[in-house]
Amino acid sequence: MSKVEQYGREAAPARDREVEEELYARRQKIYPREVHGLFAGLRVTAVALLLGIFYGLPWITWSGRQAVLLDLPARKFYIFGLTLWPQDFLLLAFLLIIAALSLFFFTALAGRLWCGYACPQTVWTEIFLWMERLIEGDRQKQIKLDKAPRSFRKFRIKATKHTVWLIFSAFTGFTFVSYFTPARELAVRLAEFNLGPWETFWMIFYGFATYGNAGWMREQVCLYMCPYARFQSAMFDDDTLIVSYDEKRGEPRGPRRPSIDHRARGLGDCINCTLCVQVCPTGIDIRDGLQYQCISCSACIDACNDVMDKMGYPRGLIRYTTQNALQGKSTRVIRPRIIIYGLILLLFAGMFSWLLATRVPLQLDVIRDRNQLYRETGDMIENVYTLKILNMDNHPHEYRLFVNGEGIEHMRLITDRNPIRVSAGAVLDVPVRVRAGEEYLKHRSSRIRFRVSDVTNPDLQATEKARFLGPLP
Amino acid sequence: MQIWDTTGTIPRPQRVAAILWLSFLMAGIATGIFFSLIDPMELKYCVDFPEVNRTAAYSVGFLLFWLLTGTSSMLAVFFTHPCADGPEAPHDSPDRN
Numbered sequence: 001m002s003k004v005e006q007y008g009r010e011a012a013p014a015r016d017r018e019v020e021e022e023l024y025a026r027r028q029k030i031y032p033r034e035v036h037g038l039f040a041g042l043r044v045t046a047v048a049l050l051l052g053i054f055y056g057l058p059w060i061t062w063s064g065r066q067a068v069l070l071d072l073p074a075r076k077f078y079i080f081g082l083t084l085w086p087q088d089f090l091l092l093a094f095l096l097i098i099a100a101l102s103l104f105f106f107t108a109l110a111g112r113l114w115c116g117y118a119c120p121q122t123v124w125t126e127i128f129l130w131m132e133r134l135i136e137g138d139r140q141k142q143i144k145l146d147k148a149p150r151s152f153r154k155f156r157i158k159a160t161k162h163t164v165w166l167i168f169s170a171f172t173g174f175t176f177v178s179y180f181t182p183a184r185e186l187a188v189r190l191a192e193f194n195l196g197p198w199e200t201f202w203m204i205f206y207g208f209a210t211y212g213n214a215g216w217m218r219e220q221v222c223l224y225m226c227p228y229a230r231f232q233s234a235m236f237d238d239d240t241l242i243v244s245y246d247e248k249r250g251e252p253r254g255p256r257r258p259s260i261d262h263r264a265r266g267l268g269d270c271i272n273c274t275l276c277v278q279v280c281p282t283g284i285d286i287r288d289g290l291q292y293q294c295i296s297c298s299a300c301i302d303a304c305n306d307v308m309d310k311m312g313y314p315r316g317l318i319r320y321t322t323q324n325a326l327q328g329k330s331t332r333v334i335r336p337r338i339i340i341y342g343l344i345l346l347l348f349a350g351m352f353s354w355l356l357a358t359r360v361p362l363q364l365d366v367i368r369d370r371n372q373l374y375r376e377t378g379d380m381i382e383n384v385y386t387l388k389i390l391n392m393d394n395h396p397h398e399y400r401l402f403v404n405g406e407g408i409e410h411m412r413l414i415t416d417r418n419p420i421r422v423s424a425g426a427v428l429d430v431p432v433r434v435r436a437g438e439e440y441l442k443h444r445s446s447r448i449r450f451r452v453s454d455v456t457n458p459d460l461q462a463t464e465k466a467r468f469l470g471p472l473p
Numbered sequence: 474m475q476i477w478d479t480t481g482t483i484p485r486p487q488r489v490a491a492i493l494w495l496s497f498l499m500a501g502i503a504t505g506i507f508f509s510l511i512d513p514m515e516l517k518y519c520v521d522f523p524e525v526n527r528t529a530a531y532s533v534g535f536l537l538f539w540l541l542t543g544t545s546s547m548l549a550v551f552f553t554h555p556c557a558d559g560p561e562a563p564h565d566s567p568d569r570n
Contacts, residue, residue: 073527075512085511127570198532217486224487227493 002291027145030219032129033139033275039116046117047126053173060077063394064421066182076425083425085392087363094352100349103228105341107247109333111242115229115295121221122295124172124214125281128165139278164346165215166207173207191319219282231291238323243296245276245287245318246326249378253287258311269313276300276318286318361392362399364452374469380435381470387430389452391422393404398455405435405448405468411436419455434468441470477554491550496542503542 060067062080069078075104077084084091106113115122136157148154158365177199178186189195195203213221222229236242250270255263270287277285279299285292286300304318322331369384376382391397400419403410417434422428434448448468453461513530525533 072531075527086512089506089509092505092509196528198528201532220486224484225490227495227498 021214024221028283030281031139032140032281032299033303034133035199035279035299036180037258037305039298039299040302042295043117043122043126043408050118050120050123051127053169056340058175058178064390068179069182070180072180081394083392083394085390086391087390088359091352091355091359096370097163098345098352099349101341101345104235105338106235108337108341111236111240112232112294112296115222116297119295121213122225122281122297123387124210124321126216127168128214129281131164131168132161135164136377136382137404162215165211167237169207169211169215170203172210173203173205173460176206177203179249190377219293222282223293230308233292235337236337238329239335241322242290242319243286243298243301243318244290244321244323244326246316246321247287248326250287250317265432269308269311269317271307271311273307275307279303280413290300290323296306328337352450360462362397362452362454362460362462363390364388364394364450366464366466368466374471376438376471377435379438381438381441381468382435383468384452385432385434385466387419387450387452388433389422389428389430391424391426391428394424396423397460399442400455401430401432402451403432403444403448404451405434407439408436408444408448408468409440411448411468423457436468436470438470441468443470444468444472488550492543492546496539496546500535500538501543503538504531507538508534 006342058066059069062078065078067078067080071078075086103114126284133141136145145154145157174186175183180202181199186195186199195445217225249268252266253270253272254267255271255273256265256267259444270433276287277283279302280286281297281299282293282295285293298320302316305315308315308317324331365388367386367388369386372384374381374383387401389399398419401413401415403411403413412435413432414435415430420428420430446468448466449463451461451463452465485534508531513527513534516530
């Protein structure tokens, strides 16, 4: 079935009124029922791992410094042993391209894996649902509580829930800011009520975003805010892994006792218990076919498998499958789409690795002295420059400075100190004078090249072009 | 004419997201590119730039970018409203004047 048909199926006239009501009606709150099983277990593992990384990383130290610190005030990103400067912008851009391409690749291969297991929205919603369940009880109790008239008990439970949510969100906001200001320092200043205005602002901003998105907005973020949800179908084809209901096996659906032979009575395997709908975090019915609201969290698979076990039917009435497999055709994993996405991904990953491996933590800038074009000292012509040496490494280095007049013989570089020491992560301005004999100058302006190289490791070097000016020859 | 209900069929959260959220993402990208090329501390040598620390400059820069991209999104949403007697105005639009 093509994508158009999948979505077109929803446009049946009987549905129109339903869709219209859905668009105009106030949003119905969704109460996802708790689910256990293989995929729920996988998701809990992913949630624990990802949140563990997010909340734990700022507290890890790496050679005397916070392991991951995006030190915006100092314009340096520390990522374990690596220090990135604004000059390394290209690396960051490549990293973002690689992330986007990986998303394309895995979407083509296995559908919305990202949405179901790794998206921050899913991860935080999961933990907020867990807190809600601890305080308000299971799905039935939550629905009952919301329907109940105002009472002290209702107020107490709701107030407790929001307090716990807000405390957790505040901690999340703190953690977010601690990626930019060292966590330990931030904790001390927070305890002393001595935070900067912008740190406070971003802590509250991120905290409220967490509280709003994971506590209130939930599936609406996926439906209305997520660009990926809108265009992911472009990466889908009939060989993409999707969560799907086996219509041929399930229909006609209907209730029955486990003991009867339902086939003989003309019934399919679906007992219409609606558990798949109750567990769905986006509130859809998977039995209506593939829908863009489905985030492939596979909660319905776990719920349905449980029911199939209880009924004594084989598992997998709702399962991970492909459109081709559902139609009895074979599924191809290796196909042009996968190969093309894979190759582009490999290309960018290769370029990124090459950039990172050949990255020289040293940069040289040359600024000409603006006051004087040139100076004559005897039969020599002299130009004055300032060399900006940028040591982007984590250790101090001794550098030697050279000049190479391209085609100009006996050009000399004069400076107070050579070699010169530049401490770790520092920029040093070095005034230099360059002299050449007037008889060697063929043009009024000649191209020269400055070079700075490490004393112990001459391969660590940087060069920069400049202009050498003289009188008319 | 309702400014916010552009076609009468888009739910409110979607309209709010189209304005605030997408402009937020774009403002983030713009801030990243702008400040990786330009150090706010060096701006004060070129133009009359107030003496602030970098964190404040980045934050204000981001909020200004957001204001800009947000305004653009808001106008885009506003301009998707069908013209009163335009050929594409839906005949069954509930808020058609």
